[in-house]
Amino acid sequence: MGVPPDLIAMYEAVAHPKFFLVVSGGNGAVMKTHGLIRKAIGSFINIDPTSFTLGTPPTAANGTSPALWLVADLQDYLAQAILDTRILCSSKITLFALPYDMPVIGFVGVFAGFTLPNTDDGANAARDLIRTAIAANGEISQFVQTHRDAFGPLVSAEQAWEAFLTSVEVRGIVLIVNDTNTVAWRLHVAPPTNDRTSWGQLRRLFGRLQVMTAQYGTARLQRAFRCRICPSIDHPTPLCPLPSLPGWLDATPTTIAALEDASRAAAAKAQEQMRFNAPVGAGSSNTRSGQGRNQGTSDSKPRRDGKGKKGGDYKGKGKRRERDDFF
Template identity: 25%
Template structure:
């Protein structure tokens, strides 16, 4: 018979599965996973209902950022090629209204308008919680059909003033389902006037000085004053101070465009604050006049102006091409890109 070895008393300080005698557990050793879960659940049950979970905000899905401005080429571009009968019907709707202008190339495809309308409807319903609002899709005018052009301004109607303000808090609403710009259903006077190309300089200050010289020229100021006086009516009167404030608000922004062969060919966007010009017809006349001026200097040579030089396929702004659209680089941007 093999020798019998003395049996050791189990050491209460030995961990299960640990043959090392005398290894002590720390006094604050955690409870088992099951016990910990049960304890957490009991603690949670003792809390008031409102403290058990944080409610989900459905608006978290929309990009939270300061959105770049989007510029139309003309104050009435948004609705100029929509069927006039549709525009009249839209205009007759009571309560508050807004335009929703979707992003992306699908907006110019009329066969996609039903699905776009549904996405805008779902978004606006979620954002405003309205029980009365609706979305109407545009119909092209005869001229639009001849031009093979599809207007893309959808009407948001039956809003309350509070719901209208909520939508206008963001100029652009962007989620994974739809991105759209919100605009007032009236002529929109853009700050962007035109673009100058042909200068081989990176200096915005140099270009601005040249434009200032043209705009402050006595002949230019006289012509602008005559245009504004001719456009004056009962609703809008313009003084020399209006024109002066408008021209002094000049801002030049460089656009680093590259041409074929990856050759840098900067463009210079010319802006002025439209708030000084209330009437959209007068604004358009001033835009045409200033774009027709000659912009040249010994240092820069002669530039060429372009009104509405681009139509971005992402946001449809006329001041930049698709490749320089600022929206895709925004943190948290959803679509399109």
């Protein structure tokens, strides 16, 4: 989930039971979102909404509300009830409960560049091409055979490598890139290690992998997506499957884009107001920045119509590059 190391250190100091919430929706203001989270949890388990601890992570640089919150000081059975339910949804906010000790998942990233069709035969061909390239990569082979704790102590290095190659799986996803439908391939493997740092190192090795073919073009791993509705990194927000579920009441790609733009606009307005109210001579570096009045900063400037660069969108909606910097 991209939690900064300093926050991890703080989270470790909190006693169990504790769990994370991925927050979608809210109204763009941290404290109001804080209240909505408390109300949703209090209503679900019928307790005083102020009777548990809710940690607030830092606001993102682009002005959006934080996505990952820590909940603590609940009784074990109440915390487990929320984790078992997994999704708490209202008309204003959606909460995804995740265990504090989240397991390493096998999603590596998205390969793009093949000219294969989004069919079973296309997926099988992409899998075989990627698997062959992995098998020929000495760095990945050595790393998997060295960091193989997830396979158990009785599995040899050679057996771990064979099991890893056998686990390679790809799933197609159709993206719109430069107004053209493009098929990309999501790569999944059996994680050879349960250590997050080692898993991150392995993913970076995959990021260097280039699969060249004479017939189907050249593909390489792209940066992972970051869906703003659910915790997933294997699809962009417009392709999130949750809003299509029966009874879904909250976040959609359109509402998420509107909330993010409202947050950026509010951040820009607040910063402009601070400059306007600053004493004469204070913050002189800002007056020489060349940004001028009513412009905000490059991080907080709102995008018109909730649109940014094209890529990873779906049916022309929510055109944003929602990426994680893994490679």
